[in-house]
Amino acid sequence: MSKDRIRELNDAFRCTFHGGRVMMTSGVYELPDCVKAEALVQVAKFSEFSADNDPHDEHDFGSFDLVGRKFFWKIDYYDKELLNGSEDPGDPERTTRVLTLMLAWEY
Template identity: 55%
Template sequence: MSDAGDKVARIRELNDNFRKTFAGGMMMMTASVAALPEMVRSAAWLKVSEFDAWDTGNDPHHEHDFINFELCNRNFFWKCDYYAPDMNSGSEDPSDPEKTVRVGLLMLAEDY
């Protein structure tokens, strides 16, 4: 595997771990998700952590950094972004957890 392929595989591994465990970064939600009933929010976070329906349509770069799903007749998105440790700019290398803070954002499709 090439160096680029190795980096993508490492980014995917880190993103999957973050998404499944919520460890290694910060999980956030938009105000519209926060306003939903607690049981809907909880079910949405569970869907994020259990998601495994990756295909070229939702994962063209093979990083597992974006998902969408339907729950309670609402369309949800979750997006993972990569920041530098100071949170003032993007990470220079998302494959390096020492140089990256992952931020996952759960939103309704209409928030996007």
């Protein structure tokens, strides 16, 4: 597994939402559509990676504040059937990325 390749795939997915699935927790889903839309824009534009929020340098987690709420997002790696974890997150042919957007209190 190449950390650089995983980071590249994560960034491409996060910025375009192409190449995986995007999920929202119930707390996010219940927010007004305009807030959900802006939260997704914030995820796509996120660039504040640091050793604290990205210790593995894979760009698979972030947080931001919006309308008085703290949001988290996280990318997980599953096999193509979404039954198990991916054996190689650097191989898009064997991996489905799932980005989950949540409110911090739901974590």
